[in-house]
Amino acid sequence: MSATPNTRRIAAAALTAALLVPLSACGSGGDEKKADDAASASVPASAGAKAANLTVLAASSLTDVFNTAKAAYEKSHPGTKVTVSFAGSQELAAQVKQGAPADALVTADTKTMDGLKAETNDATVIAKNRLVIATGKGNPFKVDELKDLADSKIKVVLTAPEVPVGRYGEQILDAQKIEVKPVSQEPNVRAVLSKVELGEADAGLVYKTDTVKSGDKVVAVDIPDEQNAVASYPAATLKQSKNAEAAAAFVAWLSSPEAQKILQDAGFQKA
Structure with a gap:
């Protein structure tokens, strides 16, 4: 039996509707993909970065400022955790040579790093x-x-000469021909500061930044520039790092405006 005109019209309409369904689905999927791509583009790259646990070896004079710096870095780099181990630069060098598991190193002098x-x-x-x-x-x-430190009535404590600050101290005292007989030589600058704070010593040579958080426990006496020494802090990634890319990103960040502001707010000078 042949189809009537009305029947043919109904069949054609049904066929058209069936063809439009997959086309509509394709259009919807494309829009969703575009939306997903736009959303992905708006998320910072660091938010999707692979998580990394970094271990940084840092000179003891960086203790306070690096605790602040690592918190700032972790906040701006989700998924990355930074653990900082502090010690005298010569101790850190020994750890590196012994193969201690770490990713980056920051010393208080270029000689140790070299x-x-x-x-x-x-x-x-x-x-x-x-x-x-x-x-x-x-x-x-x-x-x-400086010459007041030669007074035998004053108990002076210094760091050992193999420690960067001890080497700097020895350098400036020798240049001024001042002989100081310390009551002790400490393994790092924080130990010197602690002895002065506790009254176990009357004076000691430390970095300017070390005295910032001591409040009224100590008095910092400035040394004229012409009699002083400038300490440089180099940072580098370790070849043995298992997180080479993340370690390099952290070391690079230390020279960024954000990190430099943190360092300079703590009393460090611009590199």
Whole structure:
């Protein structure tokens, strides 16, 4: 039996509707993909970065500022956790040579870093510092200049000469022909500061930045530039790092405006 005109019209309409369904679905999927792509583009690349747990070895004089810096870095780099191990630069160098698991190193002098060229990649100086005389609360011995440290009545504590700040201290004292007989030589600058804060020593040579958070526990006596030494802080990734890309990103960030502001707010000088 032949189809009537009305029947043919109904069949044609049904066929058209059936053909439009997959086309509509394709159009919807394309719009969703575009929306997904736009959403992905609006998310910072670091938010989708592979998580990394970084271990950074840093000079003890960086203790306070690096605790602030690592919190800022973790906030702007989701998925990355930074653990910082602090010690004297010579101790850190020994750890690196012994193969301690770490990703990056920051020392308080270029000499120590230069001695680790076999273990590190290229280094970049991220900050500078200067020495001051730290004296007890209220400066009871009225220490005003380097030559006052030669007074036998003053208990002076220094860092060991193999420590960067100890080497800098020895350098500036020798240049002024000042002989100081310390009551002790400490393994790092924080130990010197602690002894002065606790009253176990009357004075010591430390970095200017070390005295920032001591409040009235110590008095920082400035040393004139012509008698002082400039300490440079180089940073480098370690060749043994298992997180090479993430470690390189952190070291590069230390020279960024954000990190430099943190360092300079803590009293460090621009590199």
